[in-house]
Amino acid sequence: MKIESYSQPVFKSILQGLFALMNRELKKWIKEPIILLMAVLQPIMWMVLFGKSMNIGAIFSANTFKNINLPDLKIPGELVNPPIDGLITIPGSILSENIENLLSIIGGQALENVFGISDYFSYLAVGMISMITIFTSTFSGMSIVWDRRLGFLYKVLSTPVPRPAILFSKVLNAAIRSIFQSTIVFGLAILLGVRFSPSFSLINLLGIYLAIFLFSIGLSSLFVALALRSTRHETQIAVVNLTTMPLMFTSNAFFPTSLMPDWLQTIAKINPVSYMTDALRQLTIYSMDVPILLLDFTYLALFATSLSVLGMTLAWRFLVR
Amino acid sequence: MAKDVIIVDNLTKIFDKNLVAVDHISFTVKEGEVFGLLGPNGAGKTTTINMLVTVLKPTEGRASILGYDIVKQASIVRRLIGVVPQDYTADEDLTGYENIILCGDLYGIPREVSKKTALELLEFLGLMKFKDKKVETYSGGMRRRLELACGLVNKPKVLFLDEPTLGLDVQTRAAIWEYIKRLREEYNMTILMTTHYMEEADNLCDRIAIIDHGKIVVMGSPEELKNSIGSDVVEVEIKEKDDILDMIQKIEYVKDVKKVGESSYLIRLENGERTAPEIIEFIRDSGLHVVKLSLRKPSLDEVFLTYTGRAIRDIEESRESLMTRRILLRRARG
Ligand SMILES: Nc1ncnc2c1ncn2[C@@H]1O[C@H](COP(=O)(O)OP(=O)(O)OP(=O)(O)O)[C@@H](O)[C@H]1O
Ligand SMILES: [Mg+2]
Numbered sequence: 001m002k003i004e005s006y007s008q009p010v011f012k013s014i015l016q017g018l019f020a021l022m023n024r025e026l027k028k029w030i031k032e033p034i035i036l037l038m039a040v041l042q043p044i045m046w047m048v049l050f051g052k053s054m055n056i057g058a059i060f061s062a063n064t065f066k067n068i069n070l071p072d073l074k075i076p077g078e079l080v081n082p083p084i085d086g087l088i089t090i091p092g093s094i095l096s097e098n099i100e101n102l103l104s105i106i107g108g109q110a111l112e113n114v115f116g117i118s119d120y121f122s123y124l125a126v127g128m129i130s131m132i133t134i135f136t137s138t139f140s141g142m143s144i145v146w147d148r149r150l151g152f153l154y155k156v157l158s159t160p161v162p163r164p165a166i167l168f169s170k171v172l173n174a175a176i177r178s179i180f181q182s183t184i185v186f187g188l189a190i191l192l193g194v195r196f197s198p199s200f201s202l203i204n205l206l207g208i209y210l211a212i213f214l215f216s217i218g219l220s221s222l223f224v225a226l227a228l229r230s231t232r233h234e235t236q237i238a239v240v241n242l243t244t245m246p247l248m249f250t251s252n253a254f255f256p257t258s259l260m261p262d263w264l265q266t267i268a269k270i271n272p273v274s275y276m277t278d279a280l281r282q283l284t285i286y287s288m289d290v291p292i293l294l295l296d297f298t299y300l301a302l303f304a305t306s307l308s309v310l311g312m313t314l315a316w317r318f319l320v321r
Numbered sequence: 322m323a324k325d326v327i328i329v330d331n332l333t334k335i336f337d338k339n340l341v342a343v344d345h346i347s348f349t350v351k352e353g354e355v356f357g358l359l360g361p362n363g364a365g366k367t368t369t370i371n372m373l374v375t376v377l378k379p380t381e382g383r384a385s386i387l388g389y390d391i392v393k394q395a396s397i398v399r400r401l402i403g404v405v406p407q408d409y410t411a412d413e414d415l416t417g418y419e420n421i422i423l424c425g426d427l428y429g430i431p432r433e434v435s436k437k438t439a440l441e442l443l444e445f446l447g448l449m450k451f452k453d454k455k456v457e458t459y460s461g462g463m464r465r466r467l468e469l470a471c472g473l474v475n476k477p478k479v480l481f482l483d484e485p486t487l488g489l490d491v492q493t494r495a496a497i498w499e500y501i502k503r504l505r506e507e508y509n510m511t512i513l514m515t516t517h518y519m520e521e522a523d524n525l526c527d528r529i530a531i532i533d534h535g536k537i538v539v540m541g542s543p544e545e546l547k548n549s550i551g552s553d554v555v556e557v558e559i560k561e562k563d564d565i566l567d568m569i570q571k572i573e574y575v576k577d578v579k580k581v582g583e584s585s586y587l588i589r590l591e592n593g594e595r596t597a598p599e600i601i602e603f604i605r606d607s608g609l610h611v612v613k614l615s616l617r618k619p620s621l622d623e624v625f626l627t628y629t630g631r632a633i634r635d636i637e638e639s640r641e642s643l644m645t646r647r648i649l650l651r652r653a654r655g
Contacts, residue, residue: 013429020426159427
């Protein structure tokens with residue numbers, strides 16, 4: 001077969017097309033800081049307003065039990081060890097003092113048992129990294145609809161760029177944006193006082209980015225694939241709005257799954273958001289549990305591979321009418 | 322004998338199970354030929370081009386370009402052809418130069434090559450001055466030329482032009498015709514184009530297929546088509562007042578004669594260039610004198626009217642309004 005081709009191997013040509021498409025959108029995105037700001041605003045508001053006000057830890061703190069006047073406690077002498085005659089009287093003031101301390105210890109322990117950490121703000125702040133990644137990834141389908149409407153997609157389709165590369169350029173784009181925006185959210189969280197576990201080190205940052213990358217690849221593959229044939233961005237907005245909320249709330253992004261009813265727990269167990277969020281928490285605020293972390297990453301890797309393969313297959317099949 | 326570069330065999334596209342947009346059309350285009358698809362709105366011209374450039378899958382039939390099947394060997398076909406679509410496809414946020422380079426990247430052309438080609442094309446199409454301006458500031462004519470540049474960046478052997486001069490003023494249109502002619506002459510490029518300007522088809526195309534309701538109604542060189550509906554028109558005026566109506570009617574190649582003035586006649590005949598002189602001689606032989614003679618060829622407008630039953634002018638009207646609407650739509654979007 002004789003094809004007039006330039007003196008470079010085919011895979012290099014494909015990569016060139018892929019990166020050209022990806023850079024085109026990244027370039028536009030960087031030129032519009034407003035869009036970036038709008039995107040990170042929502043998770044930041046959740047973090048600041050909800051995270052700081054829903055200070056669950058404070059409920060169990062010593063202050064909550066101030067000014068509770070307990071009556072003096074009288075205990076029959078035969079009940080104590082060793083038994084004595086008569087009644088033992090413990091003054092209410094001493095009781096209050098002890099219970100204050102006791103409850104705040106119990107409360108802190110209970111929080112730690114449920115959330116894995118005694119500080120809800122830190123718990124939520126990490127969840128918000130998941131939130132921004134979900135937003136960015138689900139919106140990636142929009143850009144293919146715009147490309148179609150503005151005619152640009154037609155041009156791309158008439159060039160030798162493989163169809164899967166068209167989808168994958170958008171997916172990569174979403175992943176890069178997710179990582180960038182997560183960094184902003186994460187940085188702000190640190191400023192607002194996330195309490196890292198002692199096992200945190202800067203190397204963990206690589207793991208954090210890997211988790212975000214894998215999750216974003218998987219989710220945006222799905223959403224770009226859904227938009228392959230779509231000509232209306234309204235439909236896309238509706239789909240995004242309909243799916244982000246359930247994705248968030250059927251996961252551990254806001255609250256631990258252990259508090260959920262069974263049916264919700266089952267959903268949370270297959271929801272990849274749970275695995276990303278857990279991986280992020282293991283790497284930042286929890287004292288790292290390596291086997292669990294490995295499980296998280298395995299799940300995320302499977303999610304990313306299966307959905308991107310599915311997406312690219314669909315692109316190959318359905319991008320031509 | 323030039324070889325067949327585009328071979329279309331019973332190509333058919335049915336949208337949504339019942340809308341037959343292209344209905345079993347067949348034609349071939351030879352190397353270096355400019356072939357025109359001419360037809361009213363919705364005739365199926367764009368759909369035909371979209372199938373040939375592998376953006377749409379045919380429902381039935383087959384086609385090949387330079388010997389490569391448009392379905393089975395689509396990626397090879399894409400590498401070899403250039404496409405200038407009906408609608409604008411450039412990225413408005415990028416400059417003209419960036420757009421051409423982007424197209425080059427999509428074809429996998431090494432940057433050092435595509436940078437050189439881009440400058441050549443900008444020069445060729447007279448866009449050099451605007452090369453670093455964003456496309457959103459371009460006029461319609463500049464955008465068309467940029468589309469042409471993008472379609473040429475891979476130095477294609479076969480070029481597809483869908484309404485290359487739609488909505489352009491007379492000068493810009495003439496300039497684009499000039500580019501198209503140069504492409505054919507200098508690079509021996511094979512070109513398949515659609516148009517609704519009769520003048521354009523007449524001027525540029527070696528052969529034309531008139532297409533209506535997805536079917537090819539008639540095909541041939543502009544000359545052949547004009548001849549096929551018969552008759553050039555010769556108008557003669559003689560000095561004398563004698564009635565020569567019957568006399569002329571009897572000449573074998575004359576189809577029809579009408580007396581239009583005191584001594585003027587409108588004669589419809591075939592092959593005007595050859596037969597008009599014979600008419601003069603015939604009149605002179607009868608002892609009469611011709612004082613005035615004019616020969617008119619039938620225009621493609623008449624051909625179009627004859628074969629589709631519609632005048633192209635009505636179509637042109639709605640076409641321009643369509644174009645305006647498209648532009649308005651684009652503005653509304655952003
Ligand atoms: N994607 C599509 N889905 C459904 N129908 C379509 C689609 N594209 C075109 N058609 C229909 O196919 C027919 C042919 O359209 P096409 O665009 O090929 O016409 P055309 O000859 O290029 O017209 P124009 O001169 O207006 O550009 C029309 O009836 C059109 O409505
Ligand atoms: Mg058309």
